[in-house]
Amino acid sequence: MNLKDQFIKYFVSHGHKEIPSAPLIPENDPTVLFNTAGMQPLIPYLLGKEHPKGKRLCDAQKCVRLTDLDSIGDKTHHTFFEMLGNWSLGDYFKKESIHYSFDFLTNILNIPVERLAVSVFAGNEDIPRDLVSAKIWEEVGIPKERIVYLGVEDNFWIAGDSGPCGGDTEIFYFRSNEEIPREFDPNDERWVEIWNNVFMEYNKDENGKITELASKNVDTGMGLERVVAVLENTDDNYKTSVWKEVIEAIEKVSGKSYLGNEVSMRIIADHIRTSVFISADPAGIKPSNTDQGYILRRLIRRAIRHAKKLGIDTTMNWMEPIALEVIKKYENYYQEIKMNKKVVLDVLNNEGVKFNRTLEKGLKEFDKMLKNINNKVIDKEQAFRLYDTYGFPIELTEEMGREHGLSVDIEGFKEKFRAHQELSRTASKGKFKGGLMGHSEIETKYHTATHLLNAALKQIIGLDVHQKGSNINEERMRFDFSCDHKLTDEEKKQVEELVNTWIKEDLPVKMVTMSKEEAVKSGAEAMFIEKYADVVNVYTIGDVSKEICGGPHVENTGVLGHFKILKEEASSAGVRRIKAVLE
Numbered sequence: 001m002n003l004k005d006q007f008i009k010y011f012v013s014h015g016h017k018e019i020p021s022a023p024l025i026p027e028n029d030p031t032v033l034f035n036t037a038g039m040q041p042l043i044p045y046l047l048g049k050e051h052p053k054g055k056r057l058c059d060a061q062k063c064v065r066l067t068d069l070d071s072i073g074d075k076t077h078h079t080f081f082e083m084l085g086n087w088s089l090g091d092y093f094k095k096e097s098i099h100y101s102f103d104f105l106t107n108i109l110n111i112p113v114e115r116l117a118v119s120v121f122a123g124n125e126d127i128p129r130d131l132v133s134a135k136i137w138e139e140v141g142i143p144k145e146r147i148v149y150l151g152v153e154d155n156f157w158i159a160g161d162s163g164p165c166g167g168d169t170e171i172f173y174f175r176s177n178e179e180i181p182r183e184f185d186p187n188d189e190r191w192v193e194i195w196n197n198v199f200m201e202y203n204k205d206e207n208g209k210i211t212e213l214a215s216k217n218v219d220t221g222m223g224l225e226r227v228v229a230v231l232e233n234t235d236d237n238y239k240t241s242v243w244k245e246v247i248e249a250i251e252k253v254s255g256k257s258y259l260g261n262e263v264s265m266r267i268i269a270d271h272i273r274t275s276v277f278i279s280a281d282p283a284g285i286k287p288s289n290t291d292q293g294y295i296l297r298r299l300i301r302r303a304i305r306h307a308k309k310l311g312i313d314t315t316m317n318w319m320e321p322i323a324l325e326v327i328k329k330y331e332n333y334y335q336e337i338k339m340n341k342k343v344v345l346d347v348l349n350n351e352g353v354k355f356n357r358t359l360e361k362g363l364k365e366f367d368k369m370l371k372n373i374n375n376k377v378i379d380k381e382q383a384f385r386l387y388d389t390y391g392f393p394i395e396l397t398e399e400m401g402r403e404h405g406l407s408v409d410i411e412g413f414k415e416k417f418r419a420h421q422e423l424s425r426t427a428s429k430g431k432f433k434g435g436l437m438g439h440s441e442i443e444t445k446y447h448t449a450t451h452l453l454n455a456a457l458k459q460i461i462g463l464d465v466h467q468k469g470s471n472i473n474e475e476r477m478r479f480d481f482s483c484d485h486k487l488t489d490e491e492k493k494q495v496e497e498l499v500n501t502w503i504k505e506d507l508p509v510k511m512v513t514m515s516k517e518e519a520v521k522s523g524a525e526a527m528f529i530e531k532y533a534d535v536v537n538v539y540t541i542g543d544v545s546k547e548i549c550g551g552p553h554v555e556n557t558g559v560l561g562h563f564k565i566l567k568e569e570a571s572s573a574g575v576r577r578i579k580a581v582l583e
Helices: 001-015 040-046 094-108 131-140 224-231 244-254 262-280 290-311 319-330 335-339 341-372 381-390 395-405 408-422 441-460 490-506 516-521
Strands: 056-064 080-089 116-121 145-148 156-158 164-174 193-206 210-223 469-472 479-483 509-515 536-539 543-549 565-573 576-580
Touching: 001 094, 001 224, 040 056, 040 080, 040 210, 040 244, 056 262, 056 543, 080 094, 080 224, 080 262, 094 131, 094 164, 094 193, 094 210, 094 509, 116 131, 131 164, 156 193, 156 565, 164 210, 210 224, 244 262, 244 319, 262 290, 262 319, 262 335, 290 319, 290 341, 290 395, 319 335, 319 341, 335 341, 335 479, 341 381, 341 536, 381 395, 381 408, 395 408, 395 565, 441 469, 441 490, 441 536, 441 543, 441 565, 441 576, 490 565, 509 516
Parallel strands: 116 145
Antiparallel strands: 056 080, 080 210, 116 164, 156 164, 164 193, 193 210, 469 479, 479 576, 509 536, 536 543, 565 576
């Protein structure tokens, strides 16, 4: 019996009702492109709505995350994945949840207890240290030296600025053949997180006051692919039973071995699996230049590019045998995969034919461009034309440029790309306060600094980063942004250094008034475009930032002082928060 079946069977035997996976494309939620976690479709029930199947639930939820897209090709990252979860909606709490998790891991999966460690919430000024969970872990058999207390950044959950919240406990597995350390060090990368149990026991009101909830919930999440790799004793997810037949199909189509061609084969395997699920979804997504359709097109075209690297004849219907292995693996679990099999195969074949046709035209266009290159740089207009007209991913343009000793104006391309995305992105219906309560000199500086921080995050983390809210007072700035991972120390350092570089460059801050339509066409960013009037102010900071904004701002970045990040933490699901000061 595979892990997914074992998980569901176990929790059903303990009084949970299995619920079907929600669609991959969220229903009636224009704020996100895909469901990114098992709890996302259940938020209304975690917030108090009664679930028709009762208080104990379990499922395997289809998820897609794009924040790690550039990491696909390594051993552990995936765009599509399955999240196993069990929930208690006002029923059992910490004791039962921890007992279930420990029992499943040690008695059902037969994981030795000596390979397990846990983290629990360390507490803060409002909420006490979670000694209850720590005591329960000791009682089931986790030694005290394998239990660590971590802060809000690592072991706390809240959906937004206010509402139900609480600490969580994360379970780690020692994935190494080396001697297991007596004490658990969460910074030791040999310890891999395999399960997260969130305990929602408090409510935070709009004034920040914390009170205990009368009805407490448990929300857990276990990444299937990661745990299968642990159980099968490999550090390469793509060598597990999850991927076996898919990788073999790629080897057969290419006539090459996985060994030595891992990166391209992982990308093809991942992107075709995700494309199968997106195109099979009831939402009827087709490749396009907007929203989910844009992601689907990008994934298929990236797979085609790596197929060419492997020497596959991409004029043939090469994706079908790989997709059929994906369909065979999942059709008994997800009805839409079986029902929409023909749709999926048609989407892959049609996009393959279309891209191959434009690829040939694009290559001819590229050859023409070579005659109009200045200073050995492919400029932003040329790079964006290859992307927009001929479907060339920017990575392909970079690769081809390198072959001719040319570089690409990436920053210029990103500017054009942002304007394109702004036009195509579904505007979020959420509302956020501007956060500027006064117009003092320091608040004006902080307001300008938020623009620099936004620009720096896009450069260091990726173009998918978008501002989700801000709050400024005379002591500090707070900035919320879309990001599905905790920033590493290196990422925080790079962001900080980039902002300070721009401050030292004493960049001019300029404002131009124009129509909202003109502003969007010019590439100006806006947090929620619909909240602005028809005529807007567009602020540019040198060549690094261009945003629609109400102001006010300083005239030059040189007056801002030194930018320092104090804290980076979770704000809500898929949203991180930075608190920073100007010194």
